[in-house]
Amino acid sequence: MVPPVLDAAQRAVVDHPGGPLLVLAGPGTGKTTTLVEAAAARVEAGTDPARILILTFSRKAAVELRDRAALRLGGARAPQATTFHSFCYGLVRAHQDTDLFADPLRLLSGPEQDVMVRTLLEGQRRQRSIRWPDDLRAALTTRGFADEVRAVLARARELGLGPHALSDFAARLGRPDWQAAAAFLSEYLDVLDLQGTLDYAELLHRAVLLAERTPSLAAAYDVIYVDEFQDTDASQLRLLRALTGPGGTLVAFGDPDQSIYAFRGADINNTLDFEGAFPGARVRALTVGRRSASALLAATRLLTSRMPLTRLPAAAVRAHRGLTPIREGGRVEVFTYPTAGAELDNIADVLRRAHLEEGVPWQDMAVLVRAGGRTLPAMRRALISAGVPAETDGTDTPLRHEPAVTPLLTALRLAALPLTTTAVDPATDGAEPAAGAVVIPAQSAGPSAAEGADAGEREGFPAAALADDPAAEPDGDVGSAVAEADADAVADGAADADGAADADAAADADGVADADADADGAADADADADADAVADAGADADADADGSPAAEPGAGDAGIGVEAAIALLGSPLGGMDAADLRRLGRALRDEERAAGVKVPAPSDVLLARALAEPERLIAHDPAYARGAQRLGLLLRKARELLQGGGTAEEALWVLWDGTPWPQRLERSARRGGAAGRNADRDLDAVCALFDTAARAEERTGGRGALNFLEQLEAEDIAADTLTGKTARTDAVRLMTAHRSKGLEWSLVVVAGVQEGLWPDLRRRGSLLEADRIGRDGLAEPLTPGALLAEERRLFYVAATRARDRLVVTAVKAPADDGDQPSRFLTELGVTPKDVTGRPRRPLAVPALVAELRATTVDPEASPVLRDAAARRLARLAALTDEDDRPLVPAAHPQRWWGLYEPTRSSVPLRDRERPVALSGSALDQLANTCSLQWFLGREVKADAPSTAAQGFGNVVHVLADEVASGRTPADLAVLMERLDTVWDALAFDAPWKSRQEKENARAALERFLRWHTTDRGGREPVATEHDFDVTLEAGEYAVRIRGSMDRVEADPQGRAYVVDFKTGKGAPTKDEVARHPQLAVYQLAVREGAVDEAFDGLRPEAGGAELVQLRQGAAQRDGGDAVPKIQAQRPLEGEWVGDLLATAAGRVLDERFAPAAGKHCDHCSFRSACTARPEGRQTVE
Incomplete structure (x- = not known):
């Protein structure tokens, strides 16, 4: 390879003869090239490559340095380039006491350390082994407190403090919380030693002690190069001083203007005091800006003018900041918008115009924000909808939350749980059972004993009251050791998170980068490598032979949950869509009826049972049952494997390999495009799961699938991976400013630069105040000036990512108390431009x-x-x-669907030679409200599933019937006792909702009893829940009316009076009651002989009908809230009911189902596909 041409400043660094040297290297100044050329020059001058050490912070940077050095010198002559943590791991491994540690020390990943700390805190809470202050005791088991404790541990080890030193320090300052933390540190270190594990802070601490106590190490290297020196913390500085020794050569490349990781322990003072830490040091600067065009350099130079560096040589600082651009041009633009929505729309317009008009590739553009946890997902959706391909980093997602991993973990849990385990009994256990839990007895084809309807039957309550739908059926040397560490990627993960992942995690915690973050310089998301999980601290010792926890009555995870089963069937493992689930559910219900079950269980319950008994599905059509049968057999196979001593990894492989899902992902990945990128991401996640399961097995040796799942569930933070997350290459990158460090694009948009957010000057306080543990005493918190300087440096980092064009945006609300732009917008030397509107339309x-x-x-x-x-x-x-x-x-x-002619079925909906079957509610929909709603809901049966409100009404109706028929006394206490037997079978969204509705049910029953026991003009009940089926003529049509009358009474004149109980929250108006179709149909049915049997075979005259609103109290003049609201319909006059029937029948036979807007739309399930609604009109027009 031909060496690059260096400028004078670079050549001066390359020719540095020896001794400490600080190189001020601004963004885009050729720092990496200079470092590689300096190392190459020494190798070419005869220095042994093994005596050259290059240290950096991220694995990505280490790989780049290794590759460039190998390309420059040849692989055999390239010096080692590694991360701090990888080097420390090799150092500790090389000096490990083989008598004490038979196996190599293993590193805890960030998630595993988090679990260990929380486990130890929980044990201390129970055993009171450590005296935490009383005001902290309640917080011991919270995730936030565990984060605080980890920060204290990391800060103590960073400063070289052991448990006794930290305890003495706390005692001098009167801090009992730090004394407790010191005791915790002692116990924590004991656990680490017992397990043969280290966390990253402890790794660095022990490496520093080794370096300081082993003078020969200082002679191991002729020169040490450090990249990104401004990101070093106290312990890393101590390590460098020990490795360099007196008179050694250290060349540190850093930029104090880019020191943005103080929240993680990085100390800008290491750079500012470099000459004091390394006597005889010189300071040089790289002076040519190779990244940004001249206009951008001029703007960012104005930012640095507000960031004084008084402790460094003034000449070096001037040269560092007065960069000479290699090209002219560039644009810096600042825009403000009235709303956040307008800001997003205009950002999309800027990006699309740059791509379409200027030819900027999507991947050469980025949008950067201050904190991205809440803003980036919404921004990505908005950009994609505007035609801008956008991609965010997904490195903050715990493995169990990856979409492709979730169904595999669900299936593994179902396979690991014994089917015969019983569910929690709230009465004995004190806890509520899991929602939707279904107990699956082995080889049981009948309804579940835990199913709500059957529970009611055991208490003598009619199961029909819990049906789905009231109107339908219920549906040896250091170098080699380090090389080995690198090869295995044992420790590099820490550095990646140092540069990126933790920054976001901390920033998103409360909108500031360093809020409640780990101050250890080793990040939460760092450990990709051979990190050990916490062993079975606090784990249950009672385990079966297969390693899974012993089954206990009351195990909350027992059985197959209905919700989990449906989700699994609809996942890629099951491969079933909604239509398949609906068809199979109906087929299973038909099968139940054929087996003599009068009221089959709901479809989703039967589907859950089918997973436990897949042989039941053999007789069903494979077109819709194949996925469920295959999944059920796979679950059985995985269960048998686990019971035979198989591992979680093996069971996962059975589940994964037994479906067409892997092949589908492979095909999608090969095709590319959006589907291919998603497939790549899913495959990466699944590979990470298998890797995690394999490493867990290696570490813990057969603890069982449930323990593995418990471990994953306990991990609340993301772990780094060897390859990182797959990101599409043809998309705009969306990320936080912290994560953007070290990257560059042609066009960069820095968005959401609002006062109060950027800069965020809130004090980075915390409960345990780890940041106040200082070298020489209590450290003072960051002053507002120091906070502002750090925020300005972060803005500077974001602005210097751009090569050709920088766009900075903010919201400037019209109101004075609304969002206002940051002060930073005025520091770029560009006048902000107020944009008051949105683009006319997206350029898509x-x-x-x-x-x-x-x-x-x-x-x-x-x-x-x-x-x-x-x-x-x-x-x-x-x-x-x-x-x-x-x-x-x-x-x-x-x-264009709107131009299509309406479709007609080749098979008539109804036979014209037979009467049209209708009900009262159907008549209202067909004739008065919306015939399309009737068709989709009643005929297609595509309506939403039944709700708890419908179950509420069914139960109240049944109890009213029991009272009227004399089967149950008219006593509220008795009725409430009967209600209690079935109430828990109603699926409410939350416990408070169940309690609220139970009170409403009590009030409704009280109103009913008062109504029932008072005189109603001499009327007496003659029938309850009276079914009828009559056929009559309506114009040219024969109409069959079917239904059930809640109550039929005889008045003193012998006329039939129909009562309909209502439990809904709404009520018709007086005019609507006069022409209420359902009441009118009841009266018409009376005329046609529907109640003759109740009147000794005589045909009574219809005397009227009424609605009894049990959920609503009457007006004060009619008795007040204690009695129900009564809405009566007089005896029918005229032929309007017959006309309604004729209209409804005609629409059914002619198949004319036109949508009609009205109040009924508010609760319609089909609005999104209805042409009468704005949200549905776009679907068809």
Whole structure:
């Protein structure tokens, strides 16, 4: 390789003869090139490469340095380049006492350390082994307190404090919380030693002690190069001083203007006091800016003018900040917008215009924000909807939350749990059972004993009261040791998180980068490598032979939960869609009826049972049952494997390999595009799961699948991986400013630069105040000035990521008390431009097609304009690719659903030769409200599942029937006792909702009893829950009316009076009651003989009907809230009911189901596909 041409400043660094040297290297100044050339020059001058050490912070940077050095010198001559943590691991391994440690020390990952700390805190809370202050005791088991404790441990080890030193320090300062933390540190270190593990702070601490106590190490290297020196903490500085020794050569590249990791222990003073820490040190600066164009350098230079560096030589600082650009040009723009939505829309417009008009590749653009936990997902969705491909980093997601991992873990848990375990009994255990838990007895084809309807039957309560739908059926040397560490990627993970992942995790905790963060310089998300899990501290010793916990009555995870079963069937493991689930559920219900079960269990319960007994599915159509049968057999196979001593990894492989899912992902990954990127991400996640399971087995030796799942569930933070997360290469990158360090793009948008957010000057306080543990006493908290300086440095880092164009945006609300732009916007030397509106439309093909289509039908547009729009649509529709496939299919009228003729079924919905079957509620929908709603809900049966409110009504109706028929006395206490037997079978969203509705049920029953026991004009009940089925003529149609009357009474004149109980929250108006279709149908049925049997075979005259609103109290003049609201309908007059029936029957036979808007739309399940609604109109037009 031909050596690069160096400028004078770079050459001066390369030619540095020896001794300590600090190189001030600003963004884009050729720092990496200079470092590699300096190392290469020494090798070419005869220095042994093994005596050259290059240290950096991230694994990515270490790999880049190794690759560039190997390319420059050849692989055999390249010096070692590694991270601090990898070097320390090799150092500790090389000096490990083999008598004490038969196996190599293993590193805890961030998640594993988190679990260990929380486990020890829980044990101390129970045993009171450590005296934590009383005001902290309640917080011991919280995740936040565990984070605080970890920060104290890391800070103590960073400063070289052991348990006794920390305890003495705390005693001198009167800090009992730190004394307790010192006791915790002692116990924690004992556990680490017993397990043969280390965390990253402890690793660095022990490496420092080794280096300081082993003078020969200082002679091991002729020169040490350090990249990103401004990110070093106290312990890393001590390590460098020990390795360099007096008179050694250390070349440190750093930029104090980019020191942004104070929250993790990085100390800018290491750079500012370099000459004091390394006597005889010189300071040089790289002076040529190779990244940013001149306009951008000028703007960012204004930022640095507000960041004084008084302790460094003034000449070096001037040279460092007065960079000479290698090219002119560049743009810096600052925009403000009235709302956050307008800001997002305009950012999308900036990005699309840069791509379409200036040819900037998507991957050469980025949007940076201060804190991204809440803003980045919404920003990504907004950009994608505007036609901008966007990608965020996913490194903050714990493994168990990865979409591809979730179904595998769910299936593993179902396989690990014995099917015969019983669910928790709230009465004995004191806890509520898991929602939807279903106990699956082995080889049971009948309804579950835990199912709500059957529970009711055991108490004598009619199971029909709990049906799904009231109107339908319920549906040796240091170098070699370090090389080995690198090869195995044992410790490099810490550095990656040092540079990125933890920054976001900390920033998102409360919107500031260093809030409650780990102050240890070794990050939470760092350990990718051979890190050990916490052993079985606090684990249950009672285990079965297979290593899983012994089954106990009351195990909360017992059985197959309905919710988990449905989710698993609909996951890639089951491969079933909603239609398959619906068809299979109906088939299983039909099977139950054929077996003599009068009221089958709900479909989802039967589906859950089918997973336990997949042989039941053999007789069902494979078109919809294959996925469930395959999954059930896989679960059985995995369960048998675990019971036979198999590992979690082996069971996961059985579940994964037994489905078509891997092949589908492979095909998608090969095809590329958006689906390919998603497939890559899923495959990475699944590989990480298998790797985690394998490492857990190696570490703990057969603790069982449930213990493995428990470990994953306990990990609340993300672990680093060897390869990182897969990110699409043709997308705009969205990330935080912390994570952007070391990266660059042609166009950078720094968004959301608001006062109060950036800079955020809130004090980074914490409960245990780890940051106040100082070298020489109590450290003072950061002053507002220091906080502002750190925030300005972070803004500087974000702004210097751009090569050609920098756009800074903020919201400037019209109101004085609204969001206002940050002071930083005025520090770039550019006048902010106020943009008051949004772009007219997104610069995307779908938006263009939408605008052209709207123009073609706009009555206010001129004929010439409409014609021009139509011609352009035709041009777009005619565009094809090399395979003659349309490039813009949405432009062709054949794709416009609104132009399609309504479809007609080849099989009539109803036979015209037979009466049309209707009910009272159906009549109202067909004739008065919305016939489409009737068709989709009643005929297609696509309505939403039944709700607890419907179950509420069913139960109240049944109890009213029991009282009226004399089977139950009219006593509220008795009725409430009966209610208690079935109430828990109603699935409410939350316990408080269940209690609230039970009180409402009590009030409804009280109103009913008062109504029932008072005189109602001499009327007496003659029938309750009276079924009827009559056929009558309605115009030219024969109509069959079917239904059930809640109550039929005889008045003193012998007329039949129909009562309908209502338990809903709404009520019709007086005028609506007069023409209430359901009441009218009841009266019409009376005329046609529907109640003759109740009147000794005589045909009574219809005397009227009424609605009894049990959930609503009457007006004060009618008795007040204690009695129900009564809404009566007089005896029928005229033929309006017959006309309604004729209209409804005609619509059914003619299949005319047109949508109609009204109040009924508020609770309709089909609004999103309804042309009468704005949200549905776009679907078909």
